Amino acid sequence: xxxxxxxxxxxxxxxxxxxxxxxxxxxxxxxxxxxxxxxxxxxxxxxxxxxxxxxxxxxxxxxxxxxxxxxxxxxxxxxxxxxxxxxxxxxxxxxxxxxxxxxxxxxxxxxxxxxxxxxxxxxxxxxxxxxxxxxxxxxxxxxxxxxxxxxxxxxxxxxxxxxxxxxxxxxxxxxxxxxxxxxxxxxxxxxxxxxxxxxxxxxxxxxxxxxxxxxxxxxxxxxxxxxxxxxxxxxxxxxxxxxxxxxxxxxxxxxxxxxxxxxxxxxxxxxxxxxxxxxxxxxxxxxxxxxxxxxxxxxxxxxxxxxxxxxxxxxxxxxxxxxxxxxxxxxxxxxxxxxxxxxxxxxxxxxxxxxxxxxxxxxxxxxxxxxxxxxxxxxxxxxxxxxxxxxxxxxxxxxxxxxxxxxxx
Amino acid sequence: xxxxxxxxxxxxxxxxxxxxxxxxxxxxxxxxxxxxxxxxxxxxxxxxxxxxxxxxxxxxxxxxxxxxxxxxxxxxxxxxxxxxxxxxxxxxxxxxxxxxxxxxxxxxxxxxxxxxxxxxxxxxxxxxxxxxxxxxxxxxxxxxxxxxxxxxxxxxxxxxxxxxxxxxxxxxxxxxxxxxxxxxx
Numbered sequence: 001x002x003x004x005x006x007x008x009x010x011x012x013x014x015x016x017x018x019x020x021x022x023x024x025x026x027x028x029x030x031x032x033x034x035x036x037x038x039x040x041x042x043x044x045x046x047x048x049x050x051x052x053x054x055x056x057x058x059x060x061x062x063x064x065x066x067x068x069x070x071x072x073x074x075x076x077x078x079x080x081x082x083x084x085x086x087x088x089x090x091x092x093x094x095x096x097x098x099x100x101x102x103x104x105x106x107x108x109x110x111x112x113x114x115x116x117x118x119x120x121x122x123x124x125x126x127x128x129x130x131x132x133x134x135x136x137x138x139x140x141x142x143x144x145x146x147x148x149x150x151x152x153x154x155x156x157x158x159x160x161x162x163x164x165x166x167x168x169x170x171x172x173x174x175x176x177x178x179x180x181x182x183x184x185x186x187x188x189x190x191x192x193x194x195x196x197x198x199x200x201x202x203x204x205x206x207x208x209x210x211x212x213x214x215x216x217x218x219x220x221x222x223x224x225x226x227x228x229x230x231x232x233x234x235x236x237x238x239x240x241x242x243x244x245x246x247x248x249x250x251x252x253x254x255x256x257x258x259x260x261x262x263x264x265x266x267x268x269x270x271x272x273x274x275x276x277x278x279x280x281x282x283x284x285x286x287x288x289x290x291x292x293x294x295x296x297x298x299x300x301x302x303x304x305x306x307x308x309x310x311x312x313x314x315x316x317x318x319x320x321x322x323x324x325x326x327x328x329x330x331x332x333x334x335x336x337x338x339x340x341x342x343x344x345x346x347x348x349x350x351x352x353x354x355x356x357x358x359x360x361x362x363x364x365x366x367x368x369x370x371x372x373x374x375x376x377x378x379x380x381x382x383x384x385x386x387x388x389x390x391x392x393x394x395x396x397x398x399x400x401x402x403x404x405x406x407x408x409x
Numbered sequence: 410x411x412x413x414x415x416x417x418x419x420x421x422x423x424x425x426x427x428x429x430x431x432x433x434x435x436x437x438x439x440x441x442x443x444x445x446x447x448x449x450x451x452x453x454x455x456x457x458x459x460x461x462x463x464x465x466x467x468x469x470x471x472x473x474x475x476x477x478x479x480x481x482x483x484x485x486x487x488x489x490x491x492x493x494x495x496x497x498x499x500x501x502x503x504x505x506x507x508x509x510x511x512x513x514x515x516x517x518x519x520x521x522x523x524x525x526x527x528x529x530x531x532x533x534x535x536x537x538x539x540x541x542x543x544x545x546x547x548x549x550x551x552x553x554x555x556x557x558x559x560x561x562x563x564x565x566x567x568x569x570x571x572x573x574x575x576x577x578x579x580x581x582x583x584x585x586x587x588x589x590x591x592x593x594x
Contacts, residue, residue, distance in 0.1 A: 043573060055495075055581065066528070094557035095528055095587065101559075106496040108581070 027203035034196030056111035078147035115171035247309035266329035268318040275314035333391035357391035454478040464593035467516025492570035505547035509539040560586035
């Protein structure tokens, strides 16, 4: 599994890093970029969408109109009308001038620039206005020559400006080629950025699913490893039975429960008779297999609630719970003994095995686990002394002196 | 570049170039008065009047109106604003007095102003605009006083670059150029 924290080569680590985070980076960059550009484009679109044809028409009409007013004011001033001062004429001149840049500068003149020759015409007009400015300053009422000269200059603007109004008017509702192309480009760009968002979003989702799956796998592996470790620490590797440590723990636990519920518990100490001979004659492999076969035989006799453990070597033990009286313990002991009386077949060899059992009862013979162990041990000693292959219940009366002696020693 | 000054005329040709001294004097006196009692009359204009304000205003310097020259206007505090406009190329640096500043200096009461331009173009600007945005009565473009030929003497400038939502036709109509009269109502 890739999750193992085993040391890897640099190349492998690098490749794995790229595999895991590289794609994430790419997706994030793609997403951020697409979002930013898309936002920008939407804003641009908003600005492009503004219908400026009406505004263009207004601007050209105004220019045309201000030219008429300037020409009218020029004539009135030159002819000596009292209510027209030179400053009025100059103001008209300035106002007309101010209308010229509006035809070519800024966004609102886009349609004018598209539909007319304004970009050529306007600089030419402004050039003429500059030349005309000193003439206007010099002009006095009654100066017919200068008046005619200025009037002729202004008259040359009339037709082009009028044409401009007509051209802009004709372009109403029509999009200039440049705007059409710009709009199409904008549409393509927006589609591309949208695609970017969708693709990067998809990658991110896929990564999310992958990482979630991986996390779940790792968690399951960790749980299993933990379980394995626990089992290893608490069981005998040969027979898979609980080991001494787990057995002691269960015994303590069982006794506590029995004390609370006022139940009896029997502890059976089992010693396989002459196991050393088997080991010596057939080897450790056969010895181990015999132990496994014995364990399975013993298990078959037990109830689910009883605990069989291998304490070490040829020693086994059983915790028996839910006892109505001492006879139940003796019965189980005898059944365990007889379970091994029929021969066992191990690796094609037929082996005869027997077991010696000593039984201690809680709370009858002992008030805690240590005392219970001692009682069972004493009883087992009794069985062995009586010639093995049998079972003995601890007898507090006959063992009393010995027990006292042991306590005193 | 400037035309001869004609004091007393509301119509101005070009923009008046005032000496630095006059500008400082005017702005000093106006600011002083601005902090005094409102009822105090406005000082009279020394240069060419470029803006007249009529209607619901508390401070005047002529019969029922306030006449302001460039120095008086700019003396209220020159505010700078760099923005694009629908009628200029790229970003332009404008300077002038904030509309809200002028109206409070004149103790104006109302809900809108009617702006009139030299060519009698009229547009209504609600007071709300002055609360929401820094609407500028621009008197300078790129540091130079606006002439009529470049949409002076006063051009109403909205902060388009700062507020994209201003890019609409309504705001365009309110951006009066060649402004020379405000009526508060």
